[in-house]
Amino acid sequence: MMNVILDYLLSLPSDIIFADISFTIMLIATVYFLTKYAKWKWLWSWITSTDHKKIGIMYLFVSFLFFIRAGIEALLIRMQLAFPNNEFWVFQGERFNQLTSTHGTVMIFLVATPLLIGLMNVIVPLQIGARDVAFPFMNSLSLWLFISGGILINASFVAGGSPNAGWTTYAPLASKEFTPGPGNSYYPIGLQVAGLGTIMGGINFIVTIIKMRAPGMRFMRMPLSTWSMFITSILIVYAFSALAVALLLLTFERLFGTVILSASEGNPLIWQHLFWIFGHPEVYIIALPAFGIFSDVISVFSKRKLFGYPSMVFAIILIGFLGFMVWVHHMFTVGLNTNITIFFALTTMLIAVPTGIKIFNWLFTMRGGRIRFDTPMLYALGFIFTFVIGGVTGVMLGTVPADYQYHDSYFVVAHLHYVIIGATIFGVFSGVYYWWPKMFGKKLNETLGKWNFWTFGIGFHITFFPMHVMGLMGMPRRVFTYPEGDGLGFLNFISTCGAFMMGIGVLFFMINIYITTRYTKKRVLNDPWFSRGRTLEWTIPSPPPAYNFARLPEVKSREPLWDAYERGNKNINFIGEYEDIHLPNSTSLPFFMGIGFLIASFGFVFEIWPVALSGMLIVFLMMSIRSFQQKNGIHLPKEKVRVQDMRGED
């Protein structure tokens, strides 16, 4: 028996053995440390938590793990491409396609989106003066569906092969005829599970923002972060529904042999349309919250009111709306009717207008202010610099005939990384540095933060700027090799160096977290940013109590805290008496539903129906338990709230 297992293991390619070994070591280490420091109970309290702040932190943590994994994939890709005709390890042909496909899929679906949802979870209730989200149970379920879909896509590498038809997974390459292995089944099934969670999250935040704002927090008084996350939630509900349909079609195509996306009886372009009807709004789903974060950060660190607040809100809404009308610009070379192409080129160019409004409003927010260069602000400034370049190449891509040249070349790779890293990843870094004190009560180390920003930022430009030129040299995207003598080798080598520099930047970030958590003793006050915060989250202790607001805040303007400071007060006024506070029960059901979905998904991927069925049974069992449960939450007595609140004010 041992011999059989050993033989099987030795028959695996070296990269999978390596992945298996490192995974086993990490698992053992985690179990060891959890046991050694007796943290299992602590872990369980997090897993079963329905507190939006804890769920947000878990979202951030898990997506950061995925970020590291997909980042390592990026480094492997860059190593294979460092030299012409290179043969690095096993990453040629098939394996290279697996690398690029999972890098893209993980980064978009399991890093960019959930990182922002994590920040949304932490911030939105605090900014609107609410005690939790509208549906705490559903919130936890969203998290566990995301984790379970994420595990599925991440495990594919060692269990049967990863998706290998690109992150866009175009049919008919993704159909069983051309990629028979389980790899491309992981993609639709894993994303379906994660996507369900995302849709629930979207609904949750729409309801939260509409129904749970504090007294006086009118729509036109909401901070820009909340506004952008509100619009994003609406986009999520519409866009991810389109994705769900597309994924369902692909799943049916692969598992049950339908022919809707096939070339012979069906039409593979159906997939492209559905995918991009989701895919382009997705760009704004991950960009808009970042815009919101930057609006808050730039305003706080310039000590100026946001310039042109109404036009900023209007621009977000317009971008969200137009975002649904530009999807065909991903398909200009497909051979559609010219009139259609022209229409979508026009809408694509139009979207530059609201984006321009935002850029200039940010610039003029800084004018006349007192600009400070703390790490959140550095990331915001880096964003303006980077995103303008990305936006400009976006307009260039919108000029159809020129796009015939750029399309599917490294020019597009450069553009999309300028936009997504420039907005989303910079935005998340900025937001994490900005709200870290609120989440954990300690400020991240500024020196390391600056090292983190400069290495990551400069590395980013060294990596991706040359890619514009590579694209114009005629290098198509998703190629694992290129011939010598085109001058491509030099640029690719520079790009690879830059990628490693970005990696060092991320290491600085991790070191920063470790050092801050381990060695910083100083706990921060309500408002750690030189007492010039503007919005509600800085009026409560850091980290906030489970119920956030002991008494409800009184909102009379857009920036209540700043106004209080200007009047010489230390904090805003809270209204009303202390009252018993209702808190949701913690629950393990979402966790087990996630496990149910995970088992079912493995069953579907490998088409072992009993496994799929038993997984779904677990899910339905949990749902029925939930239906008959009589847990209506717990009430925190007002006396306790009052005592805690008084202690917080010292």
Next chain:
Amino acid sequence: MTFRYALFVIVIISASGCSNIAVLNPKGSEAQSELNLLYLSLALMSIVLLVVFTLFTRFLMKYRELPGQENDFPTQVNGNKKLEITWVVIPIAILTILAVPTFATTYQLDNKTEIVREPLEINVTAQQYKWKFHYPEHDITLENEVKLPVDRPVVFTLHSKDVIHSFWLPQLGGKKDVLPNQVNKLTLTPLETGVYDGKCAELCGANHALMTFDTTVIEQEAFNQWTRVADIQED
């Protein structure tokens, strides 16, 4: 310092040869009109970049918080209607300047197939990792290479046998997808003789990177000669 470094990099890149940069060195009329749009959009966008970066650097230098200002409350403004209207109107103007030639060229390029006179017809069949070129007029078939006469429009009729590919000859013109369920046409007009790289631009499987072809553009006379010889050899 940074500026000098940037300048150095730009010089190195341009010295290492714009001639290497296929798209900037077109050898066909379609590639030329696409390049013109690239330059137009780049020029317009440079204006945008210049304005933004100037304001950006100026504001950052001028409005830094100086020591001693930490506890200030700078005056707060809500906005400025005139300024905000300016940065709606000017971008729209810039986009209009860009949009008109864009749309004109798009119609021109997309409809070229119907307009060109006496084009050379070539049927292109893409199949995982190889290109087949069939000249119906001469009944010649080539694999992974294609010969074209200079100064004569060529209409490529594109079709795929399996998955989606994309036909790209950067120096002669932009790409067109090769679909299994639909026939696409692409017109290219080579203006100079030479050998140009052709490639597949849409991920089509394991050896997508190796799915390339050589394009040789030769004088019309030489081309006619070649068709006669090749036709005889094939029989």
